[in-house]
Amino acid sequence: MKKGFTLVELLGVIVILGIIGMITVPLVQRTIIENNQKLCEDQVASFERAARSFANKNAYKMEDLITSSGGTYNVTLSELQDEGLLPDGDIENPLTGENFNLNTGVNITESHNQFAYKYSDSNACTN
Secondary structure, rough: OOOOHHHHHHHHHHHHHHHHHHHHHHHHHHHHHHHHHHHHHHHHHHHHHHHHHHHHHHHHHHHHHHHHHOOOOOOOHHHHOOOOOOOOOOOEEOOOEEEOOOOEEEEEEEEEOOOEEOOOOOOOOOO
């Protein structure tokens, strides 16, 4: 009597592995995309936190900056880098793999002595 597997048994195992692969690969891909989306949103939130720090650091002149710019002051990502509030160099968008444009920034608006911070590129975290 010979020991080993028959061709039918081997084909059965290959088919089962193929079905498992067809189920798991899309789930893993979707998870990666969702995590990159969340990472991108967290990156944009860090830009807004850096702008808040910029405003706190420059509180004495923020009202003048906002008034002179027509109600909204845009602090660019490169300005935030120069202030040491963001890391130097290119900042990669985890969703697209491209770098964020350092000339875009966070709009700082003031209303009733309250500042609001919003990243100016609303399409940064969309595919």
